[in-house]
Amino acid sequence: MESGRKQRISDAFGAAANHYDDHAGPQRAAAALVAELAQRQKPGGVQRILEIGCGTGFLTRDIQARWPVAELIVTDLSPEMLARTARHAFVAGTFLAMDGESPPFEGEWFDLILSSLAFQWFDDLPDALGRLASLLRPGGSLIFSTMGEGSFCNWREAHVDCGLIAGVPAYPSLADLRSVLSSYEDAFAFDEIYPLGCDGARGLIAHLKGIGAVVPNDGRKPLSPQELRRTMAAFDEAGGEDSYQVLFGRITRSPL
Template sequence: MNVPRESIARAFAGAADYDGNARIQRDIAQTLAARIAALALPRRPRVLEIGCGTGFLTQALAGLGGDWLVTDLSPEMLERCRARLGEDAHRRFAVLDGEYGDPGGGPFDLICSSLAVQWFDDAPRALARMGGWLAPGGHLMVTTLGPGSFAQWREAHAAEGLAAGTPRFAPVAAFGDFAVTAENRIERHDDPLAFLRALKAIGAHAADAGHRPLSPGQLRRTLARFAQSGCEVTYEVVTCHLHRAR
């Protein structure tokens, strides 16, 4: 991945209608929450969440209890999460760059994140670093995106001899020290412009560094190619789990 930090923060700051468009993101967070709920955790776990967004995963794990440190790179997203969950003596909110920052307050019994670490420069290395924040017996469990994501959009570009600005996601094999599973989820859009509007609405339109925007003609042809695919988009959802020994 090589999307400038300022581009990511700016895109998510402007994602005012995230909740209304992030259908698949909500589903993925709920699936991750179910897997986390099945882990053997202490009665009152110490929890760190990376990249909370508007709080899909935070809310889905509200019944877990414990003491939470909820973080996000975007102050605007963090405030939306706080508004969703409300104030609680056992829940703190902090702006944090999960890849390069230091949350303090550890160690943690659970570190979790839903569809945030794909924005990191080096997700496997960052997750290995986070593993050092775990308490003995602790769990790190996150979802991210694999390189199969947005395949139809990239193929539409390639058919026109163009390269998409889609970020370069880490391959599954790169997460070598983790227990990893991958599954494809399909999202369908009414038309190509609906897909682009949805990406912008959830702040996921930040392009890879060095990508040159398409000309109007190139964009029209690419959208036409994408329409031929049925306006389907694949999300390759990668779940990474690390359990620290006691």
Template structure:
């Protein structure tokens, strides 16, 4: 199975438990909603959401944004189905199963707003794919998204390094590197620290949201090595940083 297939499957399996484990994602979606609500958009924007998950971003934006149309899309059919269960009764919503790196719209389709919260870290060609989405904006439109940045999970990585091992968590870009990818992009950053009861609790939470697919080419640790890493992670307080970049890009003229 391709890595993207693994990502689709992992999020599909987690769709039913996602909301219970996704405190960080809910917080980040609310922050992004605040940013989006402040953008100079037309009165009833046509919106495309990529990687909608169970719908946190829409939930947070709903009271703040009157939209003309909102298209929920996700790589995982189960996630898109969850969003539909939640918001399907609302007028002017549509649900699409789609890889955000291969949008399924005609060349003439344009959006006033393209949004995404904590999905683009799963993209395989972040720079090109975001640039392509940007070209789908109508004049005056905006692309706004959050994604994971460099310091995320540094405690987990450090626990591996101390034991001479390498963590399977993907390497994320620095905010300055993200800003350099797209002319005119503004990138803000936030560090959030989450404390866990144990190392296993941390891993359970990642699995509960479907975010356990390793970086390309990484193999899982042996049970013994994993137990040592967990002990080391707990010795340093069993906490994990989420370094979140919030990016906003205006349509190119």
């Protein structure tokens, strides 16, 4: 794993591991849809599955239930998240602390590569998708969800109203993702909106801290206490609610 930003991401999610599930409503919903899409795509003939970014095991447990005899390799950037999934998920598999952008595999290994809400932490999504797709067996599929640019748009707007820039990462649009996937013969993307129900700025901040999503863009200076209070007030005055835009994508390798 790279030092610097990736280590900060790992540390933040590791610190949130024990209370992540209490704040992870959209994460549960997105993981369930990834698993459903995967089963529709490949209900049988699945021998080996790779999961990228298991978190606390929402998708992991669903994978195990749908393909109980498949060999499962479960990975996460955070050793603490990985350990929690291995300890509490009652799932049999191989658990590997790994940066999903740099998988230690070569050749055609997997019938399914699945991931939910992890790819937004990648440094170079198009390159990572290419590397992961190269690990698919003929007929195999990479199915994932990731954050879209419409996520936390009200929180971003509150910053703009105060003459500030939010530390929320710059997520791709649905059009951006479709453009990336257009180079693959069999691929598609769509989006879903998940209201957060944060009930004000304090609730939104508590949600982000609760899931460990607190690492800002590189070079972004944290808000001063006064700036944060102004931004929170602007957010609350505008309604105090926000949502996730989750992008879903699928890449399928042609069968022989």
